[in-house]
Amino acid sequence: MFARDDNGDELNAEFSVVADGERLSLVMESAGGRGAGPQPRNNQYNSALELLLARLRDRQAVVVSGVVASTRAARLPEEERSIVRVPINLADERDIEQVRKQITRASGKVGLKDGTAKEGNNQKRIELRLEVPGYGPDDAERLEAELAAPHSAGALPRAEELLRGLTGETISTPTGKENRILKVGDGAVLVGTDRSPEGQPVPLDDIQHGLDVLASRGTLQVSVEELGHRSTFVGAVLANLPHVSRDPSSATLTLDSSGAEPDATDVHYGELDVQAQVKVRTEQGRLRRLLANGRESAPCALCGDEFPVQFLVAAHVKKRAACTDAERRKLRDIAMLACSFGCDVLYEAGWVTVDETGCIRTVELDGLPAGSLTLRMHQLAGRRCGAYREASEPYFAWHRTTTFLGKLAG
Known part of the structure; x- marks a missing residue:
């Protein structure tokens, strides 16, 4: 399998994902020598390995261990061909290039005689043993295909x-x-x-x-x-x-x-x-401009006062998380402009609602201490909601029965 980068370009570096007991392993084929085409074999080895490690990081994979898996190295004890001696939790690694270099540098030292200072080929055939949340040994083909696909x-x-x-x-x-x-x-x-x-x-x-x-x-x-x-x-x-x-x-x-x-x-x-x-x-900015019909200012649907659009919130008449996908498309019916000077919060918290005639109703005001809140509620009570119409009534009805904290007579 050959991976494609996020631009859709195929990288010349062959890899595979194979079952390895209870785990999965990523196998990178070696680079160098003459390839099947005009390019040397797997000459984008490093770039592909970094890409695959990054995509494994997205899946919170852990590189449990790793070995050089070439034919020549297979004669060595596993301890001598080990290239990952301590598990690497990729989710904790921000610099994937350094992780790749750590692995390839270790592979370059496998098979060298003691005392040899010069590093050998660091693009050998390697096998990285993985733990990937949500993937088991039966998911090798699925993981391989996902790693190869452009993000x-x-x-x-x-x-x-x-x-x-x-x-x-x-x-x-x-x-x-x-x-x-x-x-x-x-x-x-x-x-x-x-x-x-x-x-x-x-x-x-x-x-x-x-x-x-x-x-x-x-x-x-x-x-x-x-x-x-x-x-x-x-x-x-x-x-x-x-x-x-x-x-x-x-x-x-x-x-x-x-x-x-x-x-x-x-x-x-x-x-x-x-x-x-x-x-x-x-984003809210675009929603506000839509509901304001492109104007720089518009009235709050509840108090009726006009404000610059940055002081208005595109408030959902029916809580968005409770809407179906079809309802979410009907923005002009399920949303209204409410000012950030109290109306949006009062409606969202259920202190005010809109009845079936389109008039604003409030919770009982008796017992509330005198002050700006009580004054605001008195100003809203009985007002006609500017966003109320036949198409929006089902969404206001939802608010009345699920969110409003008071009781409506009748």
Whole structure:
């Protein structure tokens, strides 16, 4: 098998993945000499090995051990042909080139006589014994094919882009726990939970790892072994992507790159096509401009005051995580502009809702201390919601029955 880099160019370096007892092994064929074509045999050995190690890192693989596996070296005791004496956890390695050099330099010393200073051929046939989460000895062909395929660069958003698009939203894990995306920055996303409403940081690298695995493999298991100790949160974020399906029985996410094209008139997904035709959420800025019809300022759908668009939030009438893929396409029906001066939070937290006549209803105000909150609620009560219409009523109805903290008469 020959691997293709992320540009789709085939590298002249033959490799294979084979079953090795209870594990899998990556075998790199030696370089040098005359190849079948005009190029020397496997003359891109180093580049290919680095590429394969990087793709194994995406799968959190561990190089348990490694040996030179040439015909000549096979006569030596395994200890003398060992090139990886301490397991290498690739997930912890940021500089894959140095890992590759460590392996090839060690291979160059195998077979040399004691006291020989000069390094020998460091592009020998080698075998790297692996532990790869989610892969067993029966998965050799699958892993080989996945390692050879170009990484789906751009098929999914970067972690920061995805989470900025989810900022302000609440997503649910498979166990029903809610996580509110509070802020993105400084290499982490701040996530609020019932236990930590002020938020706890989760490294963006954790989410990016999940995106990389999903993009390159097409499927992943939501588990600590696969995604780390925040696996349920990372899985919930990834499940929020359109065309990603979740199998609750096996906690597996699958990327469907053959999903139907979106309605060309729906700008929620417009201009978001990327490689592999996966649709992803656009950022809040574009959503706000869509709902504001391209204007620099627009009214809040709840209080009616007009603000520059940067002070408005594209708030989902029905929580986005609860929407079907078809509902997510109907941005003008499931989203509204709400100001960041209280209206967005009040609606999201269930302190206000919109009734079946399109009027804003609030929780009981008796008992609330006098102040700006009470004044704000009085100002909202009974107002006509600017985003209410027949097409959006089912989504407001969902909010009334699942999120609103008060009771509606009748």
